[in-house]
């Protein structure tokens with residue numbers, strides 16, 4: 001396991017993932033009943049952007065930094081901006097004062113409301129699992145496992161309470177990662193048919209990603225939507241040209257909610273004229 005998310009926190013993939021995640025959480029909050037939130041590949045939960053890992057590649061500057069450089073972000077992405085401000089009290093328009101970046105576990109923890117809500121976090125890297133425990137603090141509602149997230153998704157679903165969502169955000173280091181992921185998602189959906197699943201994926205070669213999504217959605221047979229943001233023309237399949245999320249059991253009208261946000265992200269995160277946004281229904285409701 002070589003991947004450490006501290007080198008990539010706040011990059012364009014994180015921005016898309018976290019903007020979408022916050023909208024899924026806002027939709028869950030429309031009902032008062034308790035929820036169980038799962039993050040199968042959690043990372044360390046919270047990132048210091050002044051640390052050498054973040055500074056080395058500076059990926060966050062072309063991600064969250066580029067978003068904050070436009071004052072319109074406040075109006076178009078209010079939930080995302082509110083989270084950044086909660087973590088960075090000195091955050092100023094334009095982005096100065098951005099010192100820390102929230103990982104998905106931190107965003108999920110902020111979404112817990114009642115004593116009956118639960119958050120389950122899995123992280124397999126031993127050092128990152130220890131940092132996750134340190135960063136998320138103590139809260140009886142939060143369960144942190146140093147554990148394989150794929151195995152946990154089979155073992156821990158359906159969760160209690162049953163209403164909720166799982167973010168599945170692998171590092172894509174293994175050659176057979178997409179195959180393992182698909183099998184796990186289908187198994188988790190069979191066990192937890194009402195659960196929302198949000199699966200993040202990198203886009204290197206668009207055609208290969210399209211084949212994977214179609215196969216996955218076919219195997220699920222549940223309402224499934226994919227949202228994608230590419231930041232440059234797909235000329236070089238060795239690099240990440242964009243990313244997306246497959247959303248199983250998405251909230252009502254999620255496409256309409258996300259469309260203006262994604263259009264804004266495209267203008268802020270584009271590296272060339274090949275940047276684009278796609279919101280596709282893979283299986284209709």
Ligand SMILES: C[S@@+](CC[C@H](N)C(=O)[O-])C[C@H]1O[C@@H](n2cnc3c(N)ncnc32)[C@H](O)[C@@H]1O
Nearest residue numbers: 005041042043103104123124125148149169171
């Ligand atoms: C992309 S990062 C997660 C980022 C995090 N979800 C966020 O948005 O802040 C992927 C994480 O998965 C961890 N990981 C890799 N394989 C895993 C597995 N089989 N089970 C659980 N975690 C794993 C890596 O160590 C890494 O921290």
